Amino acid sequence: MNFKILHRIVLSILLIGALLSAFQYISGWLIIGFIMGYITFVLVISTNVQLNFFVRAFHNNPLEEDGRIALTFDDGPVENTLKILEMLDKYQVKASFFCIGKNIEKHPEIFKLLMQKGHFVGNHTYSHTRKMGFLTTAQLVDEIQKCDKVCAEIGEVFPNTFRPPFGIINPNMQRALAITGHKVIGWNVRSYDAIIKSEKLILQRIIRRIKAGDVILLHDTQELSIEEAHQNKPHI
Numbered sequence: 001m002n003f004k005i006l007h008r009i010v011l012s013i014l015l016i017g018a019l020l021s022a023f024q025y026i027s028g029w030l031i032i033g034f035i036m037g038y039i040t041f042v043l044v045i046s047t048n049v050q051l052n053f054f055v056r057a058f059h060n061n062p063l064e065e066d067g068r069i070a071l072t073f074d075d076g077p078v079e080n081t082l083k084i085l086e087m088l089d090k091y092q093v094k095a096s097f098f099c100i101g102k103n104i105e106k107h108p109e110i111f112k113l114l115m116q117k118g119h120f121v122g123n124h125t126y127s128h129t130r131k132m133g134f135l136t137t138a139q140l141v142d143e144i145q146k147c148d149k150v151c152a153e154i155g156e157v158f159p160n161t162f163r164p165p166f167g168i169i170n171p172n173m174q175r176a177l178a179i180t181g182h183k184v185i186g187w188n189v190r191s192y193d194a195i196i197k198s199e200k201l202i203l204q205r206i207i208r209r210i211k212a213g214d215v216i217l218l219h220d221t222q223e224l225s226i227e228e229a230h231q232n233k234p235h236i
């Protein structure tokens with residue numbers, strides 16, 4: 001969707017509203033309410049990659065017929081990634097890891113191990129800064145390309161997929177991705193493993209929603225995910 005056109009329409013409505021309000025045809029509170037509503041709308045569409053508003057992302061595979069699901073782990077590689085690899089080996093499962101460039105530099109051997117074991121690797125920016133939603137297009141391009149560079153230098157791998165940190169896809173990110181050419185991978189089952197502090201609740205949350213072709217969002221930085229896998233011995 002062309003955000004600029006939407007933005008212009010909203011500004012035109014605001015201008016007309018302001019004029020009507022000035023001549024006391026409508027209440028000023030109506031204008032304030034409209035502005036607040038628009039800000040909320042922009043926040044929602046910018047922080048929910050699932051909405052496909054700015055970029056068409058892949059969130060699941062509705063054509064999956066063999067009952068398979070995709071396990072995806074964000075924010076590594078970290079020490080805990082080794083435990084996850086051990087668990088995946090145990091159940092002979094391949095997963096996808098969306099790695100942060102800085103962490104790849106910190107744990108190059110773990111990153112190499114991910115690929116040696118045949119797991120899929122994607123780009124999750126270089127720094128994963130909390131200011132991601134406020135970066136310019138040029139800064140976002142730099143974040144993505146710097147992570148690509150680290151992947152190439154350390155693992156001789158060239159990711160063509162990208163998962164946006166915090167699910168943020170705003171107009172600047174839309175422009176950045178048009179430049180870098182990465183495909184965006186979202187998810188349709190969120191584990192909230194970085195927020196929920198009970199492995200039982202995390203597992204229940206996933207199991208309750210899961211169906212064939214789903215993409216599960218997990219984090220290899222979270223030890224709870226391993227705990228629940230060992231305790232419940234799922235048949236993945």
Ligand SMILES: [Zn+2]
Pocket residue numbers: 074075124128164165166
């Ligand atoms: Zn992340």
